[in-house]
Amino acid sequence: MTSARSWRRSGKRRVPGWVASLLLLAGCSPAGLLNGLDRIYPSTDHARRAGRGIAYGPQARQALDVWVPTGAKKGGAPLPVVIFFYGGGWNAGSRGDYGFAGAAYAGQGFVAVVPDYRLVPSVRFPSFVEDGALAVKWARDNAARYGGDPKRITLAGHSAGAYNAAMLALDGHYLRDVGVDPKIVRAAALLAGPYDFYPFTDVRSRAALGQWPDPRQTQPITFARADSPPLFLATGSNDRVVNPRNSRKLAAKLQSLGGTVELRVYPGASHIDLATSLSRPLRRKTPVLHESARFLMEHSR
Numbered sequence: 485m486t487s488a489r490s491w492r493r494s495g496k497r498r499v500p501g502w503v504a505s506l507l508l509l510a511g512c513s514p515a516g517l518l519n520g521l522d523r524i525y526p527s528t529d530h531a532r533r534a535g536r537g538i539a540y541g542p543q544a545r546q547a548l549d550v551w552v553p554t555g556a557k558k559g560g561a562p563l564p565v566v567i568f569f570y571g572g573g574w575n576a577g578s579r580g581d582y583g584f585a586g587a588a589y590a591g592q593g594f595v596a597v598v599p600d601y602r603l604v605p606s607v608r609f610p611s612f613v614e615d616g617a618l619a620v621k622w623a624r625d626n627a628a629r630y631g632g633d634p635k636r637i638t639l640a641g642h643s644a645g646a647y648n649a650a651m652l653a654l655d656g657h658y659l660r661d662v663g664v665d666p667k668i669v670r671a672a673a674l675l676a677g678p679y680d681f682y683p684f685t686d687v688r689s690r691a692a693l694g695q696w697p698d699p700r701q702t703q704p705i706t707f708a709r710a711d712s713p714p715l716f717l718a719t720g721s722n723d724r725v726v727n728p729r730n731s732r733k734l735a736a737k738l739q740s741l742g743g744t745v746e747l748r749v750y751p752g753a754s755h756i757d758l759a760t761s762l763s764r765p766l767r768r769k770t771p772v773l774h775e776s777a778r779f780l781m782e783h784s785r
Contacts, residue, residue: 529587529588529590529591529764530553530554530555530591531551531552531553531554531586531587531588531590531591531596532551532552532554532590533549533550533551533583533586533587534550534551534552534630535548535549535550535630536549537549538550538622538626540599540618540619540621540622541615541618543602543615545600545601545602545603545615546599546600546601546602546615546618546619547579547599547600548579548597548598548599548600548619548622549579549580549583549586549597549598550586550595550596550597550598550630551583551586551587551589551590551595551596551597551598552590552595552596552630552631552632553590553591553593553594556631560631562627562628562631562632562633562636563593563594563595563631563632563633563636564593564594564595564632564633564636564637564638564670564780564781564784565594565595565596565597565623565627565632565633565634565636565637565638566589566594566595566596566597566638566639566640566673566780567596567597567598567599567616567619567620567623567637567638567639567640567649568582568585568586568589568596568597568598568640568641568645569599569601569616569639569640569641569642569644569645569646569648569649570582570585570598570641570642570643570645570759571641571642571643571644571645571646571676571759572603572643572644572645573604573643573644573688573689573692574603574604574609574612574644574688574691574692575603575604575605575688575691575692576603577600577603577644577645578600579598579599579600582598583598584762584763584764585598585642585759585762586598588762588763588764588767588773589640589762589773589777592773592774592777592781593777593781594632594638594777594780594781595627595630595631595632597619597622597623597627599615599616599619599622601615601616601619601648602615604688604691604692605691608691608692608693608695608696609692609693609695609696609702610651610658610696610702612644612648612692613648613651613652613658614658614661614662616648616649616651616652616658617652617658617659617661617662617664618662620637620639620652620659620662620664620668620669621659621662621663621664623637624637624664624668634668635668636670636784636785637668637669637670637784638669638670638671638672638673638780638783638784639652639653639669639671639672639673640672640673640674640675640776640780641672641673641674641675641677642675642676642677642758642759643675643676643677643678643725643726643755643759644677644678644692645677646674646675646676646677646678647677647678647679647704649672649674649677650672650674650677650679650704650715650734651704651707652669652672653669653672653712653713653715654704654707654708654709654712655704655706655707669713670713670714670780670783670784671713671714671715671716671779671780671783671784672713672714672715672716672780673715673716673718673776673777673779673780674715674716674717674718674731675718675719675758675759675772675776676718676719676720676723676725676726676731676755676758676759677704677717677726677730677731678726678730679703679704679705679730679731679733679734680703680704680705680729680730680733680734681703681726681727681730682699682700682702682703683699684699704734705733705734705737708734708737708738708741708743709741709743710741710742710743711743712738712741712743712744713783714743714744714745714746714779714783715734715735715738715743715744715745715746716745716746716748716775716776716779716780717731717734717735717745717746717747717748718731718747718748718749718750718758718770718772718775718776719731719732719747719748719749719750719753719758720749720750720752720753720754720755720757720758720770721749721750721751721752721753722752722753722754722757723753723754723755724754724755725754725755725756726755728749731747731749732747732749735747744783746779748772748775750770750771750772753769753770757769757770758770758772761773
């Protein structure tokens with residue numbers, strides 16, 4: 485968990501002092517605080533949670549929330565769908581703390597799905613990716629009930645969540661294994677994710693993936709191909725958690741193969757900046773919300 489002090493000092497731009505003070509007083513995670521602040525911060529966004537704690541599988545953590553634009557008309561044209569996977573090193577995180585991300589993308593005109601997934605140490609790779617595949621299957625089968633278009637499904641994620649989304653976008657067997665055509669994923673927006681990080685030097689990656697007999701099969705870059713879904717890869721130049729070379733190397737690999745990829749390196753931005761930029765109070769830190777939403781919208785038409 486990121487401390488209040490490191491969160492306040494991350495990147496070139498400091499988190500406003502009143503936000504940092506509330507974090508210290510609340511004693512909660514940055515994501516949880518942002519979620520609360522997001523609900524009270526003035527904004528032109530118009531989004532609401534249309535579904536809470538919906539099961540997409542039999543396990544307790546196989547549940548999701550759905551966010552929709554409040555201005556969407558019943559019976560109107562179906563909207564593109566984005567499934568957002570939060571980060572946390574595969575061992576932490578809760579959809580309840582990331583309502584700000586669902587609301588952010590819903591405010592951009594998407595039906596946004598925010599799933600929980602099973603965590604280490606209860607599971608190891610590839611269980612959390614398999615949970616993601618089940619969430620995609622749920623969206624295919626149920627998005628229309630919330631005004632979404634099951635033919636316009638996209639993925640997004642931050643950090644470990646970006647890894648999960650990358651594996652679903654690039655390695656088609658996860659979706660095929662649950663009876664879903666991998667081509668259903670029209671595009672993905674991946675924020676500050678690890679895609680080429682073997683050998684495992686971080687304790688969390690070793691715990692989550694280190695037991696797998698063929699480490700290459702755990703690396704998203706292994707599955708890069710010319711016909712990959714279009715990928716938006718965003719990273720901060722000041723990311724000290726997931727080295728920006730992960731995004732650069734995956735982008736270069738896709739470009740060399742003829743794939744569609746857009747790489748954005750935000751000067752001075754830290755690892756957490758790309759997540760907090762989705763929240764209303766800190767949206768000016770980077771333009772990642774608008775740029776990723778624009779990319780997903782363009783490639784889901």
